[in-house]
Amino acid sequence: MNKIMAHMVAFYPDREKSLEVARALIDGGCSYLEVQFPFTDPSADGVYIQRACKTALDAGFKVSKGFQLISKINEYANRVSNSRSSNSRRSESHSSNSRSSNRAPHEPGKLLPSHPPVFIMTYANLIFFRGIERFLEECKDAGVSGVIVPDLPPDSDEGLYSLGRKKGIKVIPVIMPNITDDRFDLVINNTEEYLYAAIRTGITGKFTRIDSSVLDFLERVNRAGAKVLAGFGISKKSQVEAVAPLVHSVVVGSAFIRVMEDAMEKIGKQTCLYQAVLEKIRELV
Amino acid sequence: MSGREGEKAGDRDGYKKGEREMRLVNNFFGEFGGRYVAEILNPPLEELKREFLKAMEDDEFKSEFESVSAEYTGRPTPLLFAENTTRMLGGGRIFIKLEGLANTGAHKINNVLGQLLLAKRMGKRRIIAETGAGQHGLATAALSAKFGFKCRVYMGKVDIERQRPNVFWMELYGAEVVPVEGVSGTLKDAVNEALRDWASSFEDTHYLLGSALGPSPYPDMVREFQSVIGKETKKQMEERGEKIEALVACVGGGSNSIGFFYPWLSYPWPSSKTPRLIGVEAGGSGDNIGEHAARMSGSGRPGIVHGYKSLFLLDDDGQVTPTHSVSAGLDYPGIGPQLAQLGKDGRIEFTKASDEEALTAVKTFAKNEGIVFALESAHAGAAALKLAPQLPKDRAIVINMSGRGDKDLFILAERMDRDNWHKFLRSIV
Ligand SMILES: Cc1ncc(COP(=O)(O)O)c(C=O)c1O
Numbered sequence: 012m013n014k015i016m017a018h019m020v021a022f023y024p025d026r027e028k029s030l031e032v033a034r035a036l037i038d039g040g041c042s043y044l045e046v047q048f049p050f051t052d053p054s055a056d057g058v059y060i061q062r063a064c065k066t067a068l069d070a071g072f073k074v075s076k077g078f079q080l081i082s083k084i085n086e087y088a089n090r091v092s093n094s095r096s097s098n099s100r101r102s103e104s105h106s107s108n109s110r111s112s113n114r115a116p117h118e119p120g121k122l123l124p125s126h127p128p129v130f131i132m133t134y135a136n137l138i139f140f141r142g143i144e145r146f147l148e149e150c151k152d153a154g155v156s157g158v159i160v161p162d163l164p165p166d167s168d169e170g171l172y173s174l175g176r177k178k179g180i181k182v183i184p185v186i187m188p189n190i191t192d193d194r195f196d197l198v199i200n201n202t203e204e205y206l207y208a209a210i211r212t213g214i215t216g217k218f219t220r221i222d223s224s225v226l227d228f229l230e231r232v233n234r235a236g237a238k239v240l241a242g243f244g245i246s247k248k249s250q251v252e253a254v255a256p257l258v259h260s261v262v263v264g265s266a267f268i269r270v271m272e273d274a275m276e277k278i279g280k281q282t283c284l285y286q287a288v289l290e291k292i293r294e295l296v
Numbered sequence: 297m298s299g300r301e302g303e304k305a306g307d308r309d310g311y312k313k314g315e316r317e318m319r320l321v322n323n324f325f326g327e328f329g330g331r332y333v334a335e336i337l338n339p340p341l342e343e344l345k346r347e348f349l350k351a352m353e354d355d356e357f358k359s360e361f362e363s364v365s366a367e368y369t370g371r372p373t374p375l376l377f378a379e380n381t382t383r384m385l386g387g388g389r390i391f392i393k394l395e396g397l398a399n400t401g402a403h404k405i406n407n408v409l410g411q412l413l414l415a416k417r418m419g420k421r422r423i424i425a426e427t428g429a430g431q432h433g434l435a436t437a438a439l440s441a442k443f444g445f446k447c448r449v450y451m452g453k454v455d456i457e458r459q460r461p462n463v464f465w466m467e468l469y470g471a472e473v474v475p476v477e478g479v480s481g482t483l484k485d486a487v488n489e490a491l492r493d494w495a496s497s498f499e500d501t502h503y504l505l506g507s508a509l510g511p512s513p514y515p516d517m518v519r520e521f522q523s524v525i526g527k528e529t530k531k532q533m534e535e536r537g538e539k540i541e542a543l544v545a546c547v548g549g550g551s552n553s554i555g556f557f558y559p560w561l562s563y564p565w566p567s568s569k570t571p572r573l574i575g576v577e578a579g580g581s582g583d584n585i586g587e588h589a590a591r592m593s594g595s596g597r598p599g600i601v602h603g604y605k606s607l608f609l610l611d612d613d614g615q616v617t618p619t620h621s622v623s624a625g626l627d628y629p630g631i632g633p634q635l636a637q638l639g640k641d642g643r644i645e646f647t648k649a650s651d652e653e654a655l656t657a658v659k660t661f662a663k664n665e666g667i668v669f670a671l672e673s674a675h676a677g678a679a680a681l682k683l684a685p686q687l688p689k690d691r692a693i694v695i696n697m698s699g700r701g702d703k704d705l706f707i708l709a710e711r712m713d714r715d716n717w718h719k720f721l722r723s724i725v
Contacts, residue, residue, distance in 0.1 A: 051479045051616040052601055054488040055334050055495065065479055073613050135332050135600040140614030161334035162603065169600075187336040189498075194338060212336055213496030 013255040013296055016043035016240050018132070018264030020060065021077045022067035023049070024275065028284055029067070032271070033084040035285045037091055039292030041127050042260050043240070044084065045159065048077045048133035055134075055161050057216025059265040059272070074137060074146075078153040081129055085154040092126040128156035130183065135162040135169075143171050147178040157181030157205060165201040172201050183207050183240070188228045199235045206237040207262070210254070211244060216265040219244030221253040229257045251295050267291055318561065320352055320520065321345055323512040326640070328633035331511040333603045337491070340498035345513040347418050352520065360413055365524065368442065369398045369405050373525075375532040375694075380664040381681075388541055388687025390680060392661075393529050395552065396670055396700030400438050402431040403525055403552045403698045404506060408439050410521030415445065415502035422446040422501040426490045428455055428483035428548070429625035429672065430462025431699055432506030437471035447471040450489040453481035455624050462703055480618050483628045487602050507549025508632035511603030515632050522555025529694060530559045541691035542572040542683060545698065546675040547592075547646070548625045550575075550632030552698035557644065565643055572645060575635060576679040578621030579648035585611070589619040591631045592639045592646035599630075606633040622651035622707065623671035625699070649678035655711060657681060658701060670699030671707065 017036040022029050036044060049064035049072050056064070131150065138146045138160060150158060157180060163171050165184060175182035184198045185207040198206070210225045219225070232239050241254055242262025246269070251261050267288055274287040324330055331341060351357040365371040374397060378390040395403045415423060423445045427433030433449035440447035449466055453475045456463055463473050478485025487510075494503040508518040533540055543560065545553035553575050563570040580588030588594060589609065596607030601616060609617045609629040621627040631639075638644040649657070657677035661667050669677050673696065680695045687693060701708065709717040 050614075052484060052488050054491040054602070055336075057492070061478070068479070068615065136608075136610070136616075137614045139600045139605075140597070140610060162332045162600070164333070164335050164338070167330055167332050185335055187334070189339050190335055191339060191342075194335065198335070209336070211496075212498075214492045 012040070013251050014042040014260040015040075015251070015292065015295055016045055016130075016242070016260045016262045017041035017267065017292060018045040018047060018262060019267060020047045020049055020063040020067050021080050022070045022072035023063040023268070024066050024271070024280070024284075025070040026076070026080065030080060030083055030087075031283070031285045032267070032288050034087055035288035036267075036292055037084075037088050037127060039289045040296045041292055044127050044129045045132050045262065045264070046077070046081060046084070046129060048072070048074060048131055048137055050134040050137055053134065055214055057214045057265060059216050059268040062272075063268050074141060075149075077131075078149050081131070081153040081155055084129060085126075088126045088129075129154065130157040130159055131155050132159040135160055138163070138171070139169055143169055143174050144178075147174055147180045150180045151178055155180065157183050159183045159185060159207055161185045165197050176203065181205055185209060186232065187212055188224065199237075202235060202237045204238055205259075206232060206235055206239050208232045208239050208241040208258070209243040210241055213243070215243060217244050218246065219250065221250050225254070226257065229254070233257065248295055263295060320349060321513050321516045322634075323516075325515070325634040326637040328604070328606045328636045329512060329515060330605050330633075331603060332600045332605065333511045334495070336495050337498070337511070337603070340494065340503075341511055341513065343418065344414070344502075344517075347414050348513055348517050351414055351417060357413060357417070361410060364409055365406070369409065371398070371524065372528045372532070373397050375529060376665065376667070378661070378665050381661065382684070384664065385681070385685045387685040387689065388683075389538065389689070389692045390684050391533070391538070391692055391694045392665070392667065393525065393556070393694060393696045394667070395525055396673065396697045400431070400435045401700050401703060402435065402670060403522060403555065403696075404432040405435040405439070406524055406555065407506065407518050407521045407551060408432070408435040408504060410517070411502065411504045412439050412443055412445065415504070416443060418502065420445075420500055420502040422448070422497065423504050424448050424450065424490050424493050424497070424501055425504045425506060426450050426483065426486035427462075427506065428452070428486070428627060429623065429670075430455070430459040430466065430703065431625060431670075433466050433471070433473070434462050434469075436504050436506070437466040437469035440471060441469045448493070449473050450476050450486040450493070452476050452478065452483055452486050455482055455486070458707065459624055459703065461706065482619070483624070484602070484616065484630075491602070507551040508554045508634065509549045509602065509604055509606070509630060515604065515634055518551050519554045519558065519634065522551050523558035525552065525555040525696065526558035526560070529556065529696075533692065533694065538692040539690065540571040540694060541687050542574055542693045543696070544574045544576060544676045544680045544683070544693065545696040546626060546672050547575040547577050547631060547635060548589075548628050548672060549630070550635040552696055554632060554635060556696040561638070561643070573643065574679060574683070575639070575644050575646045576675045577646060577648045578619075578623060578626035578675060579650040579653070580620040580622070581651050585609075586618040587620050588648070589621050589626050589628060590648045591629070592636070593648040596631065596636075601630055604630075604633050606630055606636045622654060623675065625670070625672040626675065647679055649675040653678040655708075658708065659712070667697070668701035669697050670701050671704050673698045674701075
């Protein structure tokens, strides 16, 4: 089984449907859920995520509503993992079942074992404008495990890394193949548990061929001794299988949005995205 | 151009309030500036900074910059005494730096030349740029043709519609003009698209950013290349023995203003001997969100967008808001970080001019002086028309006419002579 970090955009295509998407990704067995908070100027994203962000903003996304959405997602994930564990133990009583599902969302440290951790990906301004400390506290309240903010790299981070450590939210640096040794060392020194490796230069979305340069890069990254989340342009099972053995988890993003766009184009806006997304994640896991 | 120290790594205090001399690369200007970019863009920005610092110490670079400026751009650009307007208003003596007479029609060419020479030194073959009004794209396309670079210009869809003539010129120079949809289809979306391109093309491509903003070293570099405007102006005014009371420039991202103000930024201040520096923003059609682009004289808030920290027009959630100006070149939600800091310190005074005031200024200077301001520059003209009557007769006020108005023909005719213009358009299609 491949460990997948599944990416989605909060409020894409709207609030309810993005919750449906999260359910499909969880039911399909993702190991991590990366929820992007849409920003008006997503300068590191390709066309799929750009379009999704625009749609999500038009659908009324607000940062506070994004956190509420994540609380809901966590509630759902806990119910699922709870019933999974109770299924496996069979004799689990109903009462303990409901108790744990009520408890988990607001105690992020106590997520159930098979509950995929939720990370927020967003751009610097949404965090900086809100106040980094406040943003991280809201993360904690909503049960967010970590944040990924590509344009707040170590040493231009406005205190994000140290505040993250203080508040118990993992800040996950993003590195790319063209990183210099100096920057690489700096990033490693700031890495707590996870490291996000974009396996090629450029932006999200475009297909990445998994060649020897990608594998060499991942080998270099692995020397950091962190849990490596690797992605950028991964949409096919063959890519996942080539990368998965070398990393902790494979990141898939634009591919899900493409599947949703296709479904909505074929069947119309009212289509049930759950099925389309579920099929895609099952194919990759 | 040489002899100044570069930036020390991680030095946030490279630029202090009141410091006599700026460094070539400051990175931060007080609290604004910086380099907030994904890791991917750090190596090309470092390469650019290194090359810039090296070039500024190199006499060959300097002499090539000067000879192309003279031969191609037509420098020095003239300084005109606006005699009739001065008489009409009866206050301070009004001068106009005719920067818009530079080849390609605006000050943008100075920065383009500097960066293209750097690109050549770095061995790049391809140039990408964003453009709003099209003036920066035009200058980039023109000089790319001259120096043999492949050139692609990103331009918002909305801007393409209102600045079609410049698209035609860019294509004539052999550039590829790519429409950008983004969220608003304007300049800020074009910047995003150029950044995206650069993230995978930096090995052979230089991103030729068109204003004094963006991640370090752009704000420093663009200021240095535009400083030629201010240096010439100072010399021209000294030769005439004029006493400058105020300098006025329009502010989009801030490249013409910072270059125009440059020589006076290192003067002691506050002091009665140091001229007032006045930046004029787009007041647009009103004060509501989406009706203007007034960051300093309006409602700019601290943010981090497009790789730098500065004041931006943001909503309560930190999303970038739409802007409006009759002049596409001022229609941008952020302001260069050094200007933001100088504004905060009070060194630069900021004010705004509305769409209507800018149009009136275009008419006034056309009728009085036989000069057509670009709509962007007309914002500076409008502010100067208000200020001049309050100044004593022996004092001078200098306006930077950053561009000439030829490119605005379609907008001006539509606003000033609608019926005849429509009749004409119908007759030719
Ligand atoms: C003639 C002219 N003036 C001013 C500007 C505004 O830019 P900046 O503030 O960088 O000078 C533009 C931008 O397109 C322009 O074309």
